[in-house]
Each structure stands twice: as structure tokens, then as C-alpha cells.
Amino acid sequence: MMPQFTQIDWSSLFNMGLPWIVIFAAAAIAFLTAALVEEENSLFTPVMTLVAIAVAFALSWGRWLSPLPGLSFGMLVFDKLSVFVWLMILFSAAISVLLSIPYLAARGFVKPEYYGLLLLSTLGMACLVSAGDLLMVYLGIETMSLAVYVLAGFLRYRAASNEAALKYFLIGAFASAFLLMGIAFVFGSAGSTNLAVLAERSTEIMAGEGRSFYLFGVAMLLIGFGFKIAAVPFHAWAPDVYDGAPTPVTVFMATAVKAAAFVAFLRLGVSVFSAGGEVWITVLSVGAVATMLLGNLAAIVQENIKRMLAYSSIAHAGYILVAFPSIVSDPQGAGRAVLFYLFAYILMTAGAFAVVVVMGLGKDEPTGISRLAGLGKRRPVLAATLTLFLLSLLGIPPTVGFFAKYYLFLTAVKSGYIWLVVIAVINSAISAYYYLRPIVVMYFKIPSPLVGEGQGEGETHALSPFIVAVLAITALGVAYFGIFPSNLLAIVTGSF
Amino acid sequence: MSINAISILVLFALAAAVALGIVLISALLGSGRKSTEKLLPYECGLDPIGSPRRRFSVKFFLVAILFIVFDVEVVFLYPWAVVFREFKAAGEGALAFTVAAVFLGILLLGLVYAWGRGALDWEE
Amino acid sequence: MFEAILFYSLAAVAVISALLVVTRVNPISSALMLVVCFMATAGVFAILGAAFIAILQILLYAGAIMVLFIFVIMLIGTDPADLKRRQMTFAKILGAAAAVYLAIVLGLAAWRPPFIAAPMAGDAFLSPATIGKQLVTTYLLPFEILSVLLLIAIVGAVVLAKKKI
Numbered sequence: 001m002m003p004q005f006t007q008i009d010w011s012s013l014f015n016m017g018l019p020w021i022v023i024f025a026a027a028a029i030a031f032l033t034a035a036l037v038e039e040e041n042s043l044f045t046p047v048m049t050l051v052a053i054a055v056a057f058a059l060s061w062g063r064w065l066s067p068l069p070g071l072s073f074g075m076l077v078f079d080k081l082s083v084f085v086w087l088m089i090l091f092s093a094a095i096s097v098l099l100s101i102p103y104l105a106a107r108g109f110v111k112p113e114y115y116g117l118l119l120l121s122t123l124g125m126a127c128l129v130s131a132g133d134l135l136m137v138y139l140g141i142e143t144m145s146l147a148v149y150v151l152a153g154f155l156r157y158r159a160a161s162n163e164a165a166l167k168y169f170l171i172g173a174f175a176s177a178f179l180l181m182g183i184a185f186v187f188g189s190a191g192s193t194n195l196a197v198l199a200e201r202s203t204e205i206m207a208g209e210g211r212s213f214y215l216f217g218v219a220m221l222l223i224g225f226g227f228k229i230a231a232v233p234f235h236a237w238a239p240d241v242y243d244g245a246p247t248p249v250t251v252f253m254a255t256a257v258k259a260a261a262f263v264a265f266l267r268l269g270v271s272v273f274s275a276g277g278e279v280w281i282t283v284l285s286v287g288a289v290a291t292m293l294l295g296n297l298a299a300i301v302q303e304n305i306k307r308m309l310a311y312s313s314i315a316h317a318g319y320i321l322v323a324f325p326s327i328v329s330d331p332q333g334a335g336r337a338v339l340f341y342l343f344a345y346i347l348m349t350a351g352a353f354a355v356v357v358v359m360g361l362g363k364d365e366p367t368g369i370s371r372l373a374g375l376g377k378r379r380p381v382l383a384a385t386l387t388l389f390l391l392s393l394l395g396i397p398p399t400v401g402f403f404a405k406y407y408l409f410l411t412a413v414k415s416g417y418i419w420l421v422v423i424a425v426i427n428s429a430i431s432a433y434y435y436l437r438p439i440v441v442m443y444f445k446i447p448s449p450l451v452g453e454g455q456g457e458g459e460t461h462a463l464s465p466f467i468v469a470v471l472a473i474t475a476l477g478v479a480y481f482g483i484f485p486s487n488l489l490a491i492v493t494g495s496f
Numbered sequence: 497m498s499i500n501a502i503s504i505l506v507l508f509a510l511a512a513a514v515a516l517g518i519v520l521i522s523a524l525l526g527s528g529r530k531s532t533e534k535l536l537p538y539e540c541g542l543d544p545i546g547s548p549r550r551r552f553s554v555k556f557f558l559v560a561i562l563f564i565v566f567d568v569e570v571v572f573l574y575p576w577a578v579v580f581r582e583f584k585a586a587g588e589g590a591l592a593f594t595v596a597a598v599f600l601g602i603l604l605l606g607l608v609y610a611w612g613r614g615a616l617d618w619e620e
Numbered sequence: 621m622f623e624a625i626l627f628y629s630l631a632a633v634a635v636i637s638a639l640l641v642v643t644r645v646n647p648i649s650s651a652l653m654l655v656v657c658f659m660a661t662a663g664v665f666a667i668l669g670a671a672f673i674a675i676l677q678i679l680l681y682a683g684a685i686m687v688l689f690i691f692v693i694m695l696i697g698t699d700p701a702d703l704k705r706r707q708m709t710f711a712k713i714l715g716a717a718a719a720v721y722l723a724i725v726l727g728l729a730a731w732r733p734p735f736i737a738a739p740m741a742g743d744a745f746l747s748p749a750t751i752g753k754q755l756v757t758t759y760l761l762p763f764e765i766l767s768v769l770l771l772i773a774i775v776g777a778v779v780l781a782k783k784k785i
Contacts, residue, residue, distance in 0.1 A: 579753050615778045
């Protein structure tokens, strides 16, 4: 075989990869600043990071708007879906950077590496969501996760942060082993790791001799993804890691990491679930029910708002899984519903965590729900925005959370999974208890100074403009798409 | 089995034979008498000081992990180096060089970072 | 025939040394047993005709990664007083039972070998030259992104393990 470079269309690859190159260049500048500049300006790296994200966002948006068809390079597929999710990821990365600036400054731990790692992690997510091959899926997950492990343990002087990093790393390595094993079995039985080839051949493989090994391989892949999206029974790491990691990193994990993993899972599902659907339908619906139930029931008993949001994030993963069985019969509808939900979920979760950042600006991180007592009087606007996010997470109209759930459940009903939707609706009702509780505490509970209720340390100084920006953007998004959901629906329909 | 594989297996067998042989021969020929001197750990002829079980500094760990990363880099460059001439003969030498240069360049950034941050200095 | 004998003896060494890794009390003995296990696995790769992978197994795993393991063990400290005999607990029995179950299920699944027999492509198969060609053509994009992964590893190690950053 003669070496062949010419089969790659270099100019279009460069065109497609330009946003990635911008992101990488910014990360490189951040690392060089850390290494070579003695007394760096603490605002230089985050602002440079934001500019790079904005440039990459603009370039990718142009790509999304252009009517050109998607391009496939075998390993990487640049279609509307991958570009749209990449835009969502950049958005959550920007939010995370904005929250990090005051968060790290308050702790006197401003390091340029932090932003570099964040950027490289988004690069890994880009590979993950554009992956056209299981090998690329694996590499993307590793690149994304490795950077996030380090970020979770970035506050090295805090034991909780170290614990979060170690737990996340060990569980993540375990999950990677499952993924790799699954890829090996799929390759052994199908002879290829390319998702397009798998989609073409899976009916044939399922009918042939390699059936049991193929099923085993895909099941291993499911387990690997189960860990990454924190679905029950692979969820146990999530509360500790979300709680222990620096809050801006928690935002990043809960939004960008989750969205990227879900979209890669979706792509995998569209390729392999169509053959032998009935097996996967059972597995996915049991997983969805268990994830919703456990997430919601455990969230009720949490006293710490960060942990409560972590369990709520597990519950939301369960809601998203409700749409997954529909992939078998209606891949397009399921894909659109999942994208809509992820978009809404990013907005409301980022906003809710931004309020947690405000509460935890002190040295220790007082994130108990009781700390919210009297917030409605002291900070009416902040309390109102948190109320908006919680109501949206609960799914009360007219917030975007309601329509996200609506489209998700509608897809499942259309494909005939009415029992699944009934359970999901009951779960939503359960979740009202823990989403409404902080609101009740904020507005109706009088803070008792004896037990240190109320007056989170950060509340004494004015809100940082960066946090105000995050709160404004997310609150506007939640409200706007709640009132005009058809606009978001149009965007999502154009992407899948 | 390919000739490459056989040669590696022969190497394994020889290595195992030498290692086992030395142990066996010394067990057979030695007198078996034990003394304090003989049971001491050998440290270049000096009497050992202190317990060998004291904790290592984390600095060793950092050096080891950086070593592994660059070791992996070399592993990936080796197959590339083997076929580079073929690419050159096919008139694609510049491209083949560029892809490896990008790979190396990205890792060079890591080296510059580690160096600049002082990860390679033993004394702090 | 010769190959089969070689394979089963190397496989036996690998399995026994792997068992010893998890049953030794002293972590240094476990680490050294792991080296034996890696060596035996390298031998299995060599029998399969993957000479390059066999060398990598020794170079990377038995060489570099084991050095790191031993550094970590030294870092944590191996005071004999700290080394406790392993206790049988309910969780361990349950775990062992699950492992046996998985092994039985896998064995049953593999009863009828369902794999399409892998083509033995002789010397060219998995030789460094073939890997090199594939690496810079078909797998070019993963190859480049891998360097980003390694870059993260460098930065992460410095950020987390250096005394002062």
C-alpha cells in the first residue's frame, strides 16, 4: 500500500478546524503566560480566553448558518449537529470562565493554567461531539475528562477539592476501561469502529454469528457512557465530585461535559440501536426510571444546595434518557428533543450554580440551604433570579424548562412509551418538593443569627460584574425561550 | 509466527535463562553460610544508614510522570520514523514531516511549560 | 503445537502472577509480580505476531509505568506496621462471586467462537511500518489530538503534584 495523504481535503479540514485552532492557540498562550511571565495581570488570561471563545463561537456560528452540507473526514464528522453542540459547549465554557474570575480572585488562587485546561477540555468535547469513529469518541472523552479531573482538584489546599479530583479520576478511569473494552468487542465482531459503517452493518451483524459479542461490546459502551452522564447505577461519584470541585468547574461539569457526553451517546445510539432495538429499549427505559427516581428522592434530603443540584442533575439525566428508547423508532424526533432539553438545561443549571457562586464567595464555602434564609428581603433581584431558575428546573410554564420537558415527553409518547412518561411526570411532581424548598426559605424563613443562617459571606460586598453578566444572560435565556419556545425549536430542528 | 516474533521470544528465553541460571548456580555452588555482612543490603560498599522505607519526595513522582509522557511521545514517533523515507520517496515528505512537527510542537509547548514553571528544578 | 504450548505456558504465568499481584501483602512484591505479568503478556503479543506491541508492552508498561508505580508506593510509604493482612469482608465475597459469574457468562458466550477468524497477515501485520503508515494517514487526526491529551497530562501533573505553582 502506497502512503496516501491526498485523500484528505486539507483546505476544508483547515476551514472546519479553524475554531479549534483558535481555542488551542488561546490555551497555548495561557500555558506560556504561566510559564514565562513572572507577575501576570490576573485579568489577562481570562479575558484572552473569553475573546478566543467569542472568535471560535463566531466562526462556528457562521458555519452553522451556511447552507453547505456537512463534511465527513472519517474520524471526524462536521455536520449541523456537531457544530450546534460545539456552540453550546463554547457557551457553557464562557459562563464557566466568567464565574471563575471572581471565584478564583476571592481565593487568591489565580493561575493561567486553569483557563488553559478549561479550553483544552472544550477541545476534547469538540472531538467527542464530532466523532465519526469509536476511536475518536474514546480520545475525545479522555481529552475532555483528563482536563476536568485536574480542574476538579485545582484548589489544592482544600481537602474536598482533592477528594473530588481523586474520586472523579478513579471512576473516570474505570469508565474508560469499560469503553475501551466495549470498543474492542465491537471491533472484533463488526470489523470496524466507524459509526457510519456500524450503522450500515449492525442489522447484518446482529443476525450473524458475532451477535453475542456485538451485544456485549455495545453494553460495555453503554456502561462507559452511563458513568460519564451519571446515570443510575453509575452515578455514585457525581454528588461528591460536584460538591467538592470548585463551583465554576461544577458548572462546567454539569453543563458542557454532560451535553458533550449525551450528544456522543445520541450519535452512538442512532448508529447502533436501530438493530436489535428491543434489547436496548428495555435497558434504556430501566436506566431512565432508576436514574429519575434515585436522583429525585436523594435530592429531597439534601441540606447543601450544591449537593441538591448535583442530585437534580442526575434526575435530569434520567429525564433525558426517557427520550432515548425512541431513538429506535424515531431517531430524528428523539435527537431534537434531547438537544432542546440540553440547551434549556445548560441555561437553567448554569444560572442556578451562579447563585451558588455568589453565596460561596467566602473562604469556607457555606452552601447550606438555610443560608438562603431572608435572601428575598436582602437581595430581592438575586432571590428572584434563583426562583426563576428553580421553577425552570422544576418545569413550570412559561419557563424554558417546561417546554424542554414537554418536547421530551411528547417524543416518548409518540413512540408509544406512555408508561415511561407517566413515571417521568410523577417524578417531576416529586421534584417540586426540593425545588420549592429554597424558594420558601428565601422568602418566608426569618434568619436566626445564632446558627449562622443568612448572610453568606459573599453577600457583604457588591456582586461582581462577571456574575451579573452570567445571571442576566441565563435568566434572559430562560425567560425568552420560555415565552418563545418556537425560536429554540427552529434552531434545534435545523441542527438534527 | 513471524521471524520478528520468534527473535523476541528467543530474547525472552535467553533473559529468563540467564536470570534463573545465576540464581540457581549461586544456590548450588554457595556454601549457604549466612553472616551479618552478607545479609546487609549492598550500597556500593558503604554501610547502609537509616531505614530504606522512608518516604520519597513527591518530586520523584513528578519527574517519573513527565518521563512517561515523553516516553509515550517517542513510542508514537518510532513507527513514523520507520516509514518517513517511504513518504519521501512518494513525494509527500514535506507533509509527513509537518504532521510529526505539529505533534512534536504541541508537546514542546508542554516541555516549555514544565520548564518555565520550574518542574524540572530539583531545588526550589 | 509448539505455539500452543508456548501460549498456554505464558498465559499461565500471566494469570498466576496477576493473582499474586492482588494477594501479596507488601505492595512492592505486588509491583514486581506485575512486571512478571506484563512480561508474560508481551510474550503472548509476540506469539500473535505483534512484535512491536510486545516491545511497547515492555518499554512502556514494564519499564516506565512500573517505575511510576514504585515511586508512588515509596511516596505513600511501606512501613511494615502499616501493612495489614487482608480481611474477608462481605463486599469482597460479593465481588468475587460477581467476578465468577461474569467469567461463567463470558465463557458460555465464547463457547461457540463467534469471531470471524482474524486474518494472519504475516510479518507486515502490526509491524512498525504498517502502524506508521496507518498512523499518519487513516489515523492522522487521532494522532494529532493525542498530543493535546499528552499536553494536558504534563500540565495536570505539574499543577497537581508540584510543591508550589
